[in-house]
Amino acid sequence: MKRIIFSVLCALALVGTSVAEGNKDTAAAGGGQVLNIAHPALSQTWSPLQGGGHAARWQSLMWAAPMYFDKAGVLQPYVLSKAEPDAKFTVWTLTLNPKAVFSDGSAITAADVKGTWDLCAVPATKHQRADLFLGGIQGFKDVTSGAKKAMSGIVVKDAKTVVVSLSSPDPIFDQKIATALIPPVKISQVLDASGNEKNEWWHPKNKVAVSGPFMPQSMDLDQGIVTLVPNPKFFGPAPKLSKIVLTSVSDASTATLLLKTGKMDAHTELITPTLIEDLGADFVAGPPLAKGQQFWFDANKPPMDDINVRKALLMCIKPEDLAKAAFPLGPYTVATQILNKVSGVDPAFPKYAYDPDGAKKALAASKYKEGRLLPKIMFVGISTPTHEAAAQYMAEQWRQILGIEGVEMKADIETYSGPDQKSVQIFRDDVGTRVPDAVSYLMGSIHSSSGNARGKMGGYKNAKVDALLEEATTKGVSDPARNKGAQEAQRLFREDYMFIPYYYDVMSKWAMPWVMNFDKNDDWQVIEPWNVYIDETKRVK
Numbered sequence: 001m002k003r004i005i006f007s008v009l010c011a012l013a014l015v016g017t018s019v020a021e022g023n024k025d026t027a028a029a030g031g032g033q034v035l036n037i038a039h040p041a042l043s044q045t046w047s048p049l050q051g052g053g054h055a056a057r058w059q060s061l062m063w064a065a066p067m068y069f070d071k072a073g074v075l076q077p078y079v080l081s082k083a084e085p086d087a088k089f090t091v092w093t094l095t096l097n098p099k100a101v102f103s104d105g106s107a108i109t110a111a112d113v114k115g116t117w118d119l120c121a122v123p124a125t126k127h128q129r130a131d132l133f134l135g136g137i138q139g140f141k142d143v144t145s146g147a148k149k150a151m152s153g154i155v156v157k158d159a160k161t162v163v164v165s166l167s168s169p170d171p172i173f174d175q176k177i178a179t180a181l182i183p184p185v186k187i188s189q190v191l192d193a194s195g196n197e198k199n200e201w202w203h204p205k206n207k208v209a210v211s212g213p214f215m216p217q218s219m220d221l222d223q224g225i226v227t228l229v230p231n232p233k234f235f236g237p238a239p240k241l242s243k244i245v246l247t248s249v250s251d252a253s254t255a256t257l258l259l260k261t262g263k264m265d266a267h268t269e270l271i272t273p274t275l276i277e278d279l280g281a282d283f284v285a286g287p288p289l290a291k292g293q294q295f296w297f298d299a300n301k302p303p304m305d306d307i308n309v310r311k312a313l314l315m316c317i318k319p320e321d322l323a324k325a326a327f328p329l330g331p332y333t334v335a336t337q338i339l340n341k342v343s344g345v346d347p348a349f350p351k352y353a354y355d356p357d358g359a360k361k362a363l364a365a366s367k368y369k370e371g372r373l374l375p376k377i378m379f380v381g382i383s384t385p386t387h388e389a390a391a392q393y394m395a396e397q398w399r400q401i402l403g404i405e406g407v408e409m410k411a412d413i414e415t416y417s418g419p420d421q422k423s424v425q426i427f428r429d430d431v432g433t434r435v436p437d438a439v440s441y442l443m444g445s446i447h448s449s450s451g452n453a454r455g456k457m458g459g460y461k462n463a464k465v466d467a468l469l470e471e472a473t474t475k476g477v478s479d480p481a482r483n484k485g486a487q488e489a490q491r492l493f494r495e496d497y498m499f500i501p502y503y504y505d506v507m508s509k510w511a512m513p514w515v516m517n518f519d520k521n522d523d524w525q526v527i528e529p530w531n532v533y534i535d536e537t538k539r540v541k
Contacts, residue, residue, distance in 0.1 A: 032242025033534045035515065038249040038264045042224045046216070047202045049120055049190075051181050052128035057268050060525035061228055061244060063183035064100065064211040064236070066113070067174065071287070071519040071527055073436055075175065078236075079108055079184055079211065083174040089476070090169050094162040099235040102186050102209035110156040115187030118143060118150045124196045132434065132444075133176050136166045149195045171476045175435040180525045183211065213239045213530040224248025240533040259283075259512055262540035266511035266518065273385045276329045279512070284331050286507040290341040290441060290522050291432025293332075295379075295394075295500040297425060300458035303374045304425045308366035310497040314352050315359035316397040323503040325393035326386040331508070335501035338431065338445055338490055344438025344483035346490060352501065356401045363402055371403035381428030382409040390502065391428070427456040430505070434522050438486035439472045446493045457498055465489045514538035 043055040048063045050056055060068075066080045081097040100108040120130040121143035134140055138153030153165040166173060186209045192198045202208050204216040213236060214228040228244040249255045249264075256278050258264040275284055303309045323334040337349040368374050377398075382391050391409050398404040410424075431445035431452055445452045447469050448461035472485030511518045517531040526532065 033240070034243045034245060035241050035266065035532065035534065036264050037244065037246045038255040038258060038267045038270075039224065039226075039246045040248075040250055040252075040255070040268055040270070042221075042248045042250070044221055045202075046219065046226065047197065048180075048183050048185060049116070049125050049127055049197060051120070051130060054268050056181065057524045058246065058526075059183065060180040060212060060527070061214045061529050062210045062212040062216065063180060063185075064108075065178060065180040065183050065525075066094075067178040068180070068525075068527065069175075069178055069436070069521050071521075075178055079113075080177075083177070085171070085173070088169055089171045089173070090166050092164045092166070092173050093157075094164060096160040096162075097235065098160060100211070101233055101235055102211050103215045103231045103233050104186075104207075104209040105233050106186065106209065107159070108184055108186075108211060109159050110162045111159075112184045112187050113162050114150075114154045114156050115191070116184045117154060117182060119187070119190065119197060120182055121151065122149065122196060127182075129181055133179055133182050136168065136170050136173065136176075138165045138167050140167075169474050171474075171482075172435055172437050172440065175437065176440075179434060179523050181523060185211075213237075214241075214244055217243075234530070237530045239530045260540070262512070264512075265515050265534065266509075268510070269508075269524075270510055271384060271386070273389075276331075281329070281331065282513050283510065284506075284508040286331070286509050286520065288333075288341045289432065289505040289507045290434075290436065291430050291505045292335045292338060292340055293428065293430045293502040293505065294335065294338070295502055296427045296429065296452065296456040297498050297500075298427070298456065298458035299460065299496075299498065301423060301425045303366070303368055303377070306366045306368065307497055308362045309368060309374070312359045312363035312366065312402060313394075313398060314497055314500060315355040315362060316401045317352075317394060317500055318354045319351070319501055322390055322393055322500070326390040326503065331506050332503040333506075335503050337501065338493075338499075339438055339441055339486070340504045342433065342436050342438045342441055344441075344486045346487040349487075349490065350494070352494075359401055371398070372405065374404055374406070376406035376408060376423075377404065377426065378424045379407070379409045379426045379428060380411070380424050383411045383428075387428055394500070428502070429456055432505075432522070437477070438483050439469060442486050442489055442493075443469055443473065446489070446498075460496075460498060462492060462496060465492050468492070512539075 041054040046055050048059050064079050067078050068076050070076050077097060079097055079100045080094050082095045084093045096108060096110060102108060117134055119125055120127045121134060121140055123144060123146055137151050139151035142148040143151055155163045157163050189209060190198055190201050200206060203219055210231060213231055213234045215231040217227045217229045219226045224247060226246040230239045252270060252272050255267055255270055259279055297304045297310050299305055319334050319336060336351045337346060339345045363371060379391050382388050395407040433441040433444060444450050446465060447453060448466050453460040468485045468489040472482050475482035507520045509518050514535045516533050516535050519527045521527050
């Protein structure tokens with residue numbers, strides 16, 4: 001206990017020093033506002049080409065996206081002034097904003113866009129999500145396989161025009177590239193002699209040229225302190241903040257105390273069972289996120305290989321009670337179907353019914369007949385106290401209604417060893433989409449090609465579901481047949497009884513009430529960082 005208290009005190013001292021230094025520097029510079037952010041990891045890379053990780057949550061501060069969705073969900077130009085498809089949605093012409101420049105004053109060019117996207121696909125770059133945005137481009141697989149360094153489908157027409165050819169029609173390609181996770185970088189500064197990403201090119205010691213509203217002034221990777229200042233060459237509105245300081249604070253209790261006392265203003269991602277009690281509902285509030293947490297059945301493993309067992313388990317669960325067990329005070333909402341937030345949400349989707357008598361009848365109709373005869377049921381993905389509370393609720397319902405005693409829970413499948421690792425039948429994991437589109441949402445969650453179907457559901461495949469979704473992908477975003485196909489596919493999937501609905505996420509602000517305009521998008525990015533400011537009248541004194 002003494003060691004824990006000492007560690008917390010050391011962390012408080014370090015953070016206090018960094019906050020004080022940030023405020024002192026601001027005062028010396030003639031006033032202004034400093035946004036202090038607690039960062040939960042000692043991030044060793046701040047490359048914008050990683051596509052994931054804690055540091056990627058802050059890319060929009062330093063890097064301008066090709067385009068972006070505003071807080072109303074409307075697509076806005078940024079580095080690209082427009083993206084226009086041909087009649088078949090297979091060739092897209094991208095036009096760069098003539099005012100778009102890097103922080104050294106040099107223009108962002110079509111060659112920078114092409115070079116960045118090619119580099120995102122190179123295996124050595126290790127971009128975690130390049131396929132979500134660029135996977136449909138001709139030649140993408142040639143680069144991801146290591147056979148080539150550039151995609152044949154990206155052609156530089158002139159300094160301000162890029163022509164992209166896709167392998168198949170995609171009416172929402174412009175929405176897919178509206179993300180800060182593939183921001184154009186100054187490619188001449190990034191590539192080494194072999195065509196791979198240079199080590200630490202993104203560090204201010206290497207005079208990195210960024211494109212966003214803020215640029216790195218200093219990065220102490222050992223101490224975990226990153227300082228950003230306004231980019232004087234930014235081609236958008238002038239930032240309202242005079243400085244942003246990100247400080248590594250790995251302990252959640254320490255971070256909570258710093259936020260509660262006003263020494264920190266925001267956090268990268270903070271989830272604790274008492275978060276609302278500690279920091280208030282406003283801290284975790286936010287708009288709905290096109291993402292839901294669910295419990296997925298692997299139908300290849302006993303006893304989930306029997307549809308009547310899956311039905312029985314589902315009928316024991318009250319969706320409202322399941323979500324409430326994890327988050328009694330919110331802000332997350334009860335899930336009833338996979339789709340949420342996007343325009344294709346099915347308003348008449350038939351919810352799974354809570355029916356204890358029906359559950360008993362379904363189990364009796366299974367090959368196992370009784371709960372005591374079922375193999376042990378094993379969960380993974382029970383990685384937080386909130387998820388554990390939800391899993392415990394389900395286990396207790398199954399015990400009381402069906403007489404099932406053997407239930408085991410683990411945080412992650414990698415923690416299993418020996419035969420247990422091959423026996424997991426229930427996975428808690430999220431699915432979602434980064435574009436406001438129902439077809440994209442379901443293609444990534446229930447289509448047989450999705451990682452969720454292949455992994456979490458043990459190779460799930462319903463040919464009719466696949467066919468409906470594949471046909472829907474060819475329809476334009478304004479064609480009613482697009483959403484209709486998604487809804488029909490989801491209803492067919494429902495009849496396979498492959499998941500337990502859990503809850504829908506919100507894009508939590510993770511900022512104190514005095515941080516204004518801290519709206520985020522589905523990529524976890526601050527939408528318009530230049531508009532963020534601190535209202536000192538609301539700060540804790």
